[in-house]
Amino acid sequence: xxxxxxxxxxxxxxxxxxxxxxxxxxxxxxxxxxxxxxxxxxxxxxxxxxxxxxxxxxxxxxxxxxxxxxxxxxxxxxxxxxxxxxxxxxxxxxxxxxxxxxxxxxxxxxxxxxxxxxxxxxxxxxxxxxxxxxxxxxxxxxxxxxxxxxxxxxxxxxxxxxxxxxxxxxxxxxxxxxxxxxxxxxxxxxxxxxxxxxxxxxxxxxxxxxxxxxxxxxxxxxxxxxxxxxxxxxxxxxxxxxxxxxxxxxxxxxxxxxxxxxxxxxxxxxxxxxxxxxxxxxxxxxxxxxxxxxxxxxxxxxxxxxxxxxxxxxxxxxxxxxxxxxxxxxxxxxxxxxxxxxxxxx
Ligand code: GLA
Numbered sequence: 211x212x213x214x215x216x217x218x219x220x221x222x223x224x225x226x227x228x229x230x231x232x233x234x235x236x237x238x239x240x241x242x243x244x245x246x247x248x249x250x251x252x253x254x255x256x257x258x259x260x261x262x263x264x265x266x267x268x269x270x271x272x273x274x275x276x277x278x279x280x281x282x283x284x285x286x287x288x289x290x291x292x293x294x295x296x297x298x299x300x301x302x303x304x305x306x307x308x309x310x311x312x313x314x315x316x317x318x319x320x321x322x323x324x325x326x327x328x329x330x331x332x333x334x335x336x337x338x339x340x341x342x343x344x345x346x347x348x349x350x351x352x353x354x355x356x357x358x359x360x361x362x363x364x365x366x367x368x369x370x371x372x373x374x375x376x377x378x379x380x381x382x383x384x385x386x387x388x389x390x391x392x393x394x395x396x397x398x399x400x401x402x403x404x405x406x407x408x409x410x411x412x413x414x415x416x417x418x419x420x421x422x423x424x425x426x427x428x429x430x431x432x433x434x435x436x437x438x439x440x441x442x443x444x445x446x447x448x449x450x451x452x453x454x455x456x457x458x459x460x461x462x463x464x465x466x467x468x469x470x471x472x473x474x475x476x477x478x479x480x481x482x483x484x485x486x487x488x489x490x491x492x493x494x495x496x497x498x499x500x501x502x503x504x505x506x507x508x509x510x511x512x513x514x515x516x517x518x519x520x521x522x523x524x525x526x527x528x529x530x531x532x533x534x535x536x537x538x539x540x541x542x543x544x545x546x547x548x549x550x551x552x553x554x555x556x
Pocket of ligand 1: 227228229362363366520521522
């Protein structure tokens with residue numbers, strides 16, 4: 211058992227490949243420099259005391275009993291402890307201090323950042339061997355499924371864990387292969403802009419979209435939408451046809467974006483971001499009026515591509531600004547930073 215451990219885990223921006231992860235598809239996210247930092251100290255009693263410093267809130271519970279559910283950030287702490295114990299990590303009593311600068315409800319994965327940072331600290335304090343990143347990502351996903359209520363895929367956790375400065379990561383959710391790709395933007399800049407509408411996957415249509423994809427697979431007789439082909443869609447009822455069309459086309463756009471980045475063709479990247487947005491708005495229907503207004507503001511300010519990011523239904527939108535364009539008021543510059551890591555322990 212260690213006396214103290216500190217971890218940082220970043221949020222992420224998904225450059226492209228939205229709502230593909232739970233369909234065995236492709237995505238191209240990058241970890242951002244914003245994230246969550248958890249500092250943990252072992253305590254003598256079998257008790258967790260967690261302090262959300264930015265909110266001035268506390269959660270405390272005994273380790274002996276299965277912790278009950280809770281709302282907001284507390285669900286992540288209770289979920290992390292319970293899922294690590296279930297995975298065989300001998301979590302001991304600890305005092306945890308949590309701070310972060312990923313705006314919550316932004317679609318920039320403050321959730322995954324919190325899950326990953328909590329798990330890294332609790333594992334380090336327990337003295338257990340570090341978990342493989344994929345296993346850690348799956349624990350984060352179980353926290354989402356069982357404690358938060360979002361049937362999310364592995365995009366956010368893998369992006370947070372495999373982030374690398376100056377790189378995006380190409381993730382194939384079928385093979386779970388992760389390949390770093392230099393994100394060379396020249397004079398172009400990526401920014402996010404708050405739509406002003408808080409996004410919360412558990413309460414949004416996110417889980418319904420997942421169900422629709424499962425229904426489409428059953429109707430098409432395939433195991434996952436990675437196997438769907440556009441020519442098979444004619445017989446599917448609406449909206450399933452449009453949902454599948456989005457997923458199939460979005461996977462193709464991820465590969466096209468990789469090719470455009472390798473060729474340094476940022477105009478093509480911008481056009482692909484725009485096409486992704488149109489598809490997410492019209493076929494996948496995860497945009498909102500507030501999101502549309504934010505996308506329009508980015509385009510008005512000189513974005514050559516702009517789109518809804520993450521689960522959608524509010525949150526921030528992403529824009530690729532042309533050289534020299536001034537971002538609209540309130541826009542946040544986003545750049546690829548390193549992945550989750552233990553910062554210090556003794
Ligand atoms: C949320 C989920 C991810 C992914 C995206 C949409 O961020 O947590 O697993 O499905 O939405 O691409």
